[in-house]
């Protein structure tokens with residue numbers, strides 16, 4: 105029997121080449137490898153508590169959190185990772201993305217997003233990536249799939265997946281048509297339904313204030329989704345469409361730029377989440393990025409002010425706010441969920457609440473809060489390590505130096521020591 109040994113060294117970073125721990129991980133098939141990770145001296149933000157736990161020890165085994173405590177690493181376990189001076193947080197939960205392939209999914213993960221909530225992609229790439237993650241592929245995040253957006257004119261790609269719906273190519277009108285499209289999504293195993301309740305902001309020829317779908321159609325979409333235990337999230341910038349979606353019983357308003365105080369009150373009353381995706385509007389106002397268009401730059405500037413004011417109001421009213429980037433994480437992607445948490449903090453959320461918005465509250469909105477989104481015993485070991493305190497300055501949250509996905513290290517910038 106040959107048994108290769110893989111030597112893993114984790115630097116402590118204080119004295120340059122001094123290593124905090126050296127662990128041998130047997131990689132032979134006959135003996136079960138101890139794949140555990142032990143994080144010591146971590147400043148722990150668990151995503152739930154209102155204060156951090158300093159100098160915490162977290163043991164991870166078989167992809168899950170085995171224990172959270174204090175003191176020295178238990179003897180005989182796997183790799184010990186010394187986080188002195190660093191901050192251990194739940195992996196980010198990006199509640200609104202359009203990640204359509206594995207390269208982009210890997211990029212999302214390396215930015216810290218260990219869970220992503222899809223909001224419309226082609227050919228059910230989201231369902232496939234979710235299944236890969238659940239089969240143990242750890243270089244992609246876990247995925248909450250939505251399939252195609254339900255909109256009056258579905259994406260062209262939809263009709264190549266569902267040629268039997270050719271009669272809908274002229275548009276989805278009436279309750280029977282929308283119910284049929286929801287059923288097609290259900291048949292492919294999505295987790296949630298995404299509906300367009302207003303036109304888009306990110307294309308120059310559409311007007312984000314204009315409502316689409318009438319009350320009956322929106323109610324039919326929610327009813328058809330609820331029948332199979334799914335929930336609906338609604339893209340809505342304009343108030344009329346957003347209010348109609350809230351009345352119809354959607355679970356979350358995506359964007360919400362022009363939402364009125366009355367609609368916010370109704371959201372509060374009905375427990376509807378808000379995902380303001382502020383960085384997407386920031387991206388509209390800038391050259392390059394995903395929206396590189398002068399018309400969108402002009403549109404974006406006032407939208408950004410309005411969206412930020414709306415978010416501040418919603419927070420004061422006690423509406424549950426989640427964090428989403430609305431990005432594809434494409435190869436020129438220049439923002440991450442950290443940027444959205446910074447935006448939320450600037451809209452008035454205390455740093456700890458901005459962090460919860462991007463972790464435990466987003467996990468709750470995506471229906472995965474019983475297994476991820478916070479650091480608790482028994483939960484999936486989905487972590488990010490941040491270089492400096494995000495509580496002192498929320499902008500530090502963008503400095504992700506380690507990502508752990510289901511107990512496996514997906515990114516490691518901690519070991520900066522030179523190779524001997």
Ligand SMILES: [Zn+2]
Nearest residue numbers: 200202223430
């Ligand atoms: Zn979107």
